[in-house]
Amino acid sequence: MMVTTMSSQRRAMPARVRGALTHLRDRDTRDALRSALTAARANRRRPVAAAPFRCPCCSGDTFETIRVLWPELIEAWNVGPAEVDYINRGQGLTCATCGSRLRSMALAHAVMAKLNLGLPFSALSLRHPLLRILEVNRAGELTQFLRAFSGHVLAEYPAVDMMRLPYDDQSFDVVLHSDTLEHVPDPRRAMCECLRVTRPHGFVAFTTPIIHGRLTRSRLGLPDSFHGYEGAVEPDLRVETEFGADLWAEVLAAGAASCEFVSLEFPAGVAVVAEATSAR
Numbered sequence: 001m002m003v004t005t006m007s008s009q010r011r012a013m014p015a016r017v018r019g020a021l022t023h024l025r026d027r028d029t030r031d032a033l034r035s036a037l038t039a040a041r042a043n044r045r046r047p048v049a050a051a052p053f054r055c056p057c058c059s060g061d062t063f064e065t066i067r068v069l070w071p072e073l074i075e076a077w078n079v080g081p082a083e084v085d086y087i088n089r090g091q092g093l094t095c096a097t098c099g100s101r102l103r104s105m106a107l108a109h110a111v112m113a114k115l116n117l118g119l120p121f122s123a124l125s126l127r128h129p130l131l132r133i134l135e136v137n138r139a140g141e142l143t144q145f146l147r148a149f150s151g152h153v154l155a156e157y158p159a160v161d162m163m164r165l166p167y168d169d170q171s172f173d174v175v176l177h178s179d180t181l182e183h184v185p186d187p188r189r190a191m192c193e194c195l196r197v198t199r200p201h202g203f204v205a206f207t208t209p210i211i212h213g214r215l216t217r218s219r220l221g222l223p224d225s226f227h228g229y230e231g232a233v234e235p236d237l238r239v240e241t242e243f244g245a246d247l248w249a250e251v252l253a254a255g256a257a258s259c260e261f262v263s264l265e266f267p268a269g270v271a272v273v274a275e276a277t278s279a280r
């Protein structure tokens with residue numbers, strides 16, 4: 001249920017393998033199979049890329065990049081060359097050390113900035129080991145670091161419906177999701193749920209693809225469009241909402257006390273932090 005960056009690898013997959021992946025509902029099995037397929041092509045080195053920062057997840061300083069958008073998605077999204085470039089960078093710039101993509105790095109950067117910590121995300125569990133963190137779908141590559149928290153809960157689709165979270169009010173200090181909100185039929189309700197399960201003055205931090213130069217539009221009534229990889233048809237990869245510059249209004253309408261856009265690299269690496277109010 002996220003925009004992944006597997007497209008260039010999967011484009012070359014045999015159809016029978018792609019079909020098998022489509023029907024595998026167990027996320028661990030899917031991930032293991034994806035990893036094995038990716039490793040089999042490991043001799044095809046990605047080009048080295050530059051970034052004006054160290055990886056906020058692990059402090060790595062070596063980056064690689066792949067292009068992830070494909071013509072059908074570009075047409076359905078109606079994005080221009082500049083937007084294609086920054087979406088490709090956000091989804092394709094990869095830390096060679098920990099494997100995090102730019103969107104995960106932006107999310108990690110936003111969390112550490114909100115906590116006022118000048119540390120890599122990998123050190124967060126040492127500083128705040130008791131943080132209760134809900135991860136709604138795998139937040140990019142951050143799961144590897146979140147597992148160090150005893151209070152980490154991973155809620156994965158379809159076992160958990162983001163619009164109906166099975167947790168008590170104020171159960172978590174931090175809620176994270178990455179490139180998930182655009183796939184939820186009612187994103188405001190999903191944000192309401194994330195805020196409901198967050199303690200007062202805790203926060204929800206997330207990424208979603210944002211086209212910064214236009215407003216949000218629903219894809220209701222438009223032809224199906226899917227993220228993930230070229231040829232995807234899984235319901236959880238279908239795009240329900242294309243977010244734009246007014247994303248802040250959606251977050252505040254859901255009941256957040258504040259909505260902050262935190263930029264690691266604008267416009268490709270931006271994350272959103274929504275603080276839960278104390279008034280609920």
Ligand SMILES: [Zn+2]
Pocket residue numbers: 055056057058059060095096097098099100
């Ligand atoms: Zn890294």
